[in-house]
Amino acid sequence: MARQGSVPLAWRNLVSNKSRLLRSAGGIGFAVLLMLMQLGFEQAFFESAFAVIRGLDGDILLQSVHKYQFATRDPFPRADLDKARNVPGVASARALYADWFNFFWKSPVDGKIFLVRAFGFDPEAPVFSYADVNADRDKLKEPNTVLVDRRARRFLGMDSAATEAELNGAKVKIVGGFALGPDFQSDGTAIMSDRTFASLLRGPAGNPSAVDIGVIKVSEGNDRAAVQQSLRKALPDTIAVFTKPELIEFERKFQAAVSSAGPIFAMGTIVGFVVGMLISYQVTYTDLADQLPQYATLKAMGYRTGYLLRVVFEQAAFNALAGWVPALLLSLLLYYVIGRLALLPLHMTAHVMLVSLGLTLGMCLISAAIAVRRVITADPAEVF
Amino acid sequence: MKVPLAWRILTYDKRRTALALIGIFMAILLVFVELGFFYAVPRGGLLLYDNMKFDLLLASSEYEYQAQPGAFPLGRLDSVRSSPDVQQATPIYFGFAKWKSGEGGMWPDVFLIGFDPASHVFIPDSINRQTGVLERADMVLVDSATRPMFGPLDAGRVVEIGDRKVTIGGQYVLGTGFMGLGVVLASTANFARLFPQRGLNIVNLAAIQLKPGADPDPAAENLRKAVGPDLQVFTRKALEAHETAYWTTRTSVGIIFGSGLLISFVVGIMIVYQIVSTQVGRQLPQFATLKAIGYPDRSLAGTVSAMSLLIVVAGFVPALGAALGLYSVIRQETLLPVAMSEMRLLAVFAAAVAMALISALLSVGGLRRAAPADVF
DSSP: OTTTSOOHHHHHHHHHHHHHHHHHHHHHHHHHHHHHHHHHHHHHHHHHHHHHHBOOOSSSEEEEETOOOSOOOOEHHHHHHHHHHHSTEEEEEEEEEEEEEEEEEETTTTOOOOEEEEEEOOOOOBBOOOOHHHGGGGGGGSSTTEEETTOOGGOOOTTOOOSEEETTTTEEEEEEEEEOOOOOSSSOEEEEEHHHHHHHOOOTTTTTESSSEEEEOOOOOOOOHHHHHHHHHHHHHTTTEEEEEHHHHHHHHHHHHOOOHHHHHHHHHHHHHHHHHHHHHHHHHHHHHHHHHHHHHHHTOOOOHHHHHHHHHHHHHHHHHHHHHHHHHHHHHHHHHHHHHHHHOOOHHHHHHHHHOOOOOHHHHHHHHHHTTHHHOOOHHHOO | OHHHHHHHHHSSSHHHHHHHHHHHHHHHHOOOOOOOOOOOOOHHHHHHHHHHSSSEEEETTTBBBBBBBBEEEEEHHHHHHHHTTTTEEEEEEEEEEBBBTTGGGOEEEEEEEOGGGGGOOOOEEEEEEEHHHSSSEEEEEEETOOOOOGGGOOOTOOETTTEEEEEEEEEEEEEETTTTOOOOEEHHHHHHHSTTTTTTSSEEEEEEEEEOOOOOOHHHHHHHHOOTEEEEEEEEEHHHHHHHHHHIISHHHHHHHHHHHHHHHHHHHHHHHHHHHHHHHHHHHHHHHHHHTTTOOOHHHHHHHHHHHHHHHHHHHHHHHHHHHHHHHHHHHHOOOOOOHHHHHHHHHHHHHHHHHHHHHHHHHHHHTTTHHHOO
16 A cells, blocks of 8 residues: 555646646636626725725714715714713714715816715814825815815816816815725715815705714723713714724625625626636546546555545645636736726725635535546546 | 537537536626626616607706706796797706605605606606696605615605605606615605705706607707707717716726626636637547548638537527526616617627637647647
C-alpha cells in the first residue's frame, strides 16, 4: 500500500494540459465574473443609499418617528434638539437640515435646471465627517455660498471650475467641493449653511426652525446604549432615537422592501452560479473520462476509492481557484471603470469576496460530486 | 456533409450535448433578462404617458423627465386652445404630499395627480368607470400597485394626506412606475383642496388632443411657434425618445444592465467554446482521418461552425420560452414592465448566432493540430 498524498496528483493533473487549464479557467472565470458584478452592483446600490448616513459625524441620530426613509423631508421642532442637548452623557447635539425635493440647481455649464439634494448646517457646529467640508466650512458663513459635490452626475456641471451657479433662482457662490457621489434618487448634492438653506428653500416645505436629523455625540466615557435610553426618556415619542448602525439597518430594511435591486441582482448571481456549475461539470467530466485508465490503474494498484475521490475534489477546488482568482482581478478593474463611469460606490469588500469564493467552490465541488460517480465505478478489468 | 456530420457528433454523446444545451440556454436567458431590464426601466418611466390619451404634450422648457416636469401658468393654455388643430387641452397637476396614515405610524410620500375627470384623459377603464367617485368632494382613487406600507387601500377608508382628511373612493389599475411608492388620482377641485397654497393656476403638463385627421408633426411645429420658447411641445414619439434617453444615459441603468448584457454574452461564448472545443479534442483522430482522406480544413471548420450553430439554435428556443415566463414573474415581483418585442427577439437571436460563430472560430484552432501523421 503506497503512502497516500505523497504525490500532489490533483495539482499535476491540473497543470498537465496547459491549454485545457486555460480553457476551464476562462469558462469558470467568466461565470464567476458575472456573479462578482451582480454582487458588486447590489452592494453598490445599498451602499449609495447609506453614504450620507455614514458621513454624519455622530454616535446617535434623531429623526421624526414618521420618517420612513432617509431621503425624505420630515422635520421635527428645534426645541426637541435643545432637550436632547441637556441629557447627561450628550457631548453635542447638532442640527442637519436636509431636502431632496425643493432645491433646483441651474447648471453653470449649460444653464439647464435640475433637482438636487441639499444639506444645511451651522458652520460653527459641523455635522459631517468629510474633511473637505470641514476645511471649507468657515467660507459658508458668507450668505449664499455653497459647497458642491465634485462627484455629482456630470450634467449638473458641479465638477466644472465655475465659481457661480443658481439655486432656486438665487445666485450662489461655489466656495469649495467634496466628493460624495449620486445615489439612485439624487444626481448631485449642495451643502450650505443653515441660514442659506432656509433662505433658499422655496415652497411650503420651508420651515427654518425645524430640524431633519439631530446629530448627537456621546461624551467620552459614557455608554452609548445608556445615553440612547436616557434620550428616549427625555424626548417626546414623536422622535425616533437611532444609533448610526441602527439607522443604516432601518434604511436597509426600507430599501430591501421597496426596491427591486435585491431580486434583480440575486437572479443574475444565480444564473452565474448555474452556468459556472455546468462549465465546471463539463471540465471535471471530460478530465475524468480522459484519465479513466489512469484512475483504474491506481485502483488496481490498491489505492482506495477515498483517495481517488480526494484527488477529484482537490482538482475541482483548484479549478475553482483558477477561475476565481483571475475573475477577482478582472472584477477589480471593472469595478473601478464602471464605478467611475456610473458614479457608483462599486468597491470590493470582504463580504463580496467571501460570498463569491464560497459560491465558486460550491459550484465546482457540487459538479465534481455529480461527475465523480464515474470514477467510483471505474473497474480496472473493464478499462483494459 | 457538414450539417449531418455535426448532427451525428452532437447526438453521439447525448449527455454532453444536453449539458451544452443547458449552458447555452442559461446564457441566452440571461441576455434576455438583462435586455428586458434595460428596456423596462424607461418603459416604467413612460408608464403614465402610455396610459394617457394625447397627441401632443405641452410642458415647461424646464421639463427634464416625468418626475421633474417643471410648471407653467394655466393661462398659457388659452393660446393652445385657440389653435385650429387642437380639439382639447387638459391641464395635469402633479404634487407630492405626506400620506400620514401609513403602516407603523410611517408617513410615506405619495404622488398625486390632479385632472378633470370629465376629460377622460386616462385610458384605463378602471379610472373612467369611477369618474363619479372622483367628482365627490375629498374622495380620491388609489393606484392598486401602491405599496403595503401605505396601509389598507380599501374603499371607504379615511386617510390623511398632507393636512387634509380624504376618503379612498376605490382603486384603479395603472401602476406606480417611477412616480413613487404610492400614487393617488384626484379631481382638480380635490387637488386644489389638498394643496391650498398652490391652487390651480400652476400647471405641470397639458395633454393635447388634436382634431381628427390633424397630423401631429406639423401641428406641434405650429404650436411651438404659438406658445414661445419657455414652453415645449412633444409629439408622442419625441416624448418617448426623450424619456428613454433620460433613463438610459442620465441614470446608472444603462451601464448596470449594459455591462450585465456584455458579460452574459461572453459567458455564452465561453460555454459554447468549452463544449465545442472539447468535442473537437475528443474527435481529433476522426477529424485527422477526414483530413487524411482529402477533406480540406475549410470543410472541417464548417462542421465545427455547424455544431456551434446547432447547439445555439437548439438552446435559443427554450430560452425564449423561459424568458417569456420569467418576464411575467418579474412583472409581478418588481412591478417593472418587462416585455418582449420582435426587435429584441431578433437582436438576441443575432447575438446568439454571433456567440456560436465566435466560439467556433476559437475552437477551430484545435482542429489545425489534427495532423494525420501525429494522430496515428
